[in-house]
Amino acid sequence: MALLPSIVELVIILVNGNIGAGVAVAGAFSLVRFRSAPGRGQEITGIFLAMAAGLATGMGYVGVAILFSLLVSGLNLLLNVLGFGSDAKGMQTLKITVPENLDYEGKFDDIFKRYLKAYTYDEVRTTNMGSLYRITLSVLLKDNVSTREFIDELRTGNGNLDISLGRMVDSIDSL
Numbered sequence: 696m697a698l699l700p701s702i703v704e705l706v707i708i709l710v711n712g713n714i715g716a717g718v719a720v721a722g723a724f725s726l727v728r729f730r731s732a733p734g735r736g737q738e739i740t741g742i743f744l745a746m747a748a749g750l751a752t753g754m755g756y757v758g759v760a761i762l763f764s765l766l767v768s769g770l771n772l773l774l775n776v777l778g779f780g781s782d783a784k785g786m787q788t789l790k791i792t793v794p795e796n797l798d799y800e801g802k803f804d805d806i807f808k809r810y811l812k813a814y815t816y817d818e819v820r821t822t823n824m825g826s827l828y829r830i831t832l833s834v835l836l837k838d839n840v841s842t843r844e845f846i847d848e849l850r851t852g853n854g855n856l857d858i859s860l861g862r863m864v865d866s867i868d869s870l
Contacts (some may be wrong), residue, residue, distance in 0.1 A: 696736040697774060698767055702743045705763055709750055720750060740771070789814075789832045791849060792822065792856040799830060802852055810845040812837050827856065834860075 710716040723746060744767055751760035793799045799819075807814050811834050818831040836842070842860060849858050 696740065697779065698740050698771060699736075699743060701767065702740070702747050705747050705759075706750060709747075709754055709756070716750075716754070720746075737771070737775075744768075785835050786833050787836065787860055787862055788817075789834045790857070790859045791830045791832075791853055792858070793828050793830065793853045794856065795821075795826050795828060797828075797854065799828060799853075803849060806845070806848045806852065807834075810837060810840050810848075811835060 706720055710720055724743070744764065748760040748764045751757075751763065791799075791803070793802075813835040815833050816830065817833055818829075820829050820831075821827065822829045836845070846858050846860060850856075
């Protein structure tokens with residue numbers, strides 16, 4: 696996402712003063728954005744970079760297209776290596792199912808304090824026609840913690856219902 700402004704800038708420079716090219720580019724970009732499956736920011740950046748390079752090449756600026764593609768690709772690689780924009784390192788998603796008659800608020804706090812560095816409640820929803828609650832949390836485990844012991848302790852507190860612990864899924868990173 697940090698590289699999209701530079702790609703848009705190249706497109707604006709290329710179509711400066713050419714109304715026909717501007718309308719064609721706007722149509723092409725809108726088709727790519729609204730006629731394709733939602734993707735991550737990096738995928739959209741790649742598509743827009745390819746379109747900008749194609750536009751530059753089509754207008755006769757082959758050197759500009761090559762130089763710009765190499766520059767943006769290098770910056771993209773550098774940002775990925777540095778982990779720019781990824782603040783969820785080590786974070787996992789914990790889902791706990793509890794019966795409707797269990798007062799889950801504060802029920803697991805002592806277990807969380809022993810096993811987790813940080814946690815936030817993301818969602819509480821009913822399942823199984825309202826007879827169960829599914830609690831979803833973002834958690835960061837302490838170092839050298841046994842996930843088996845952590846899940847076993849949670850399991851004894853939730854009546855041996857479903858518990859899952861896994862990597863976070865990027866559902867917010869789409870445009």
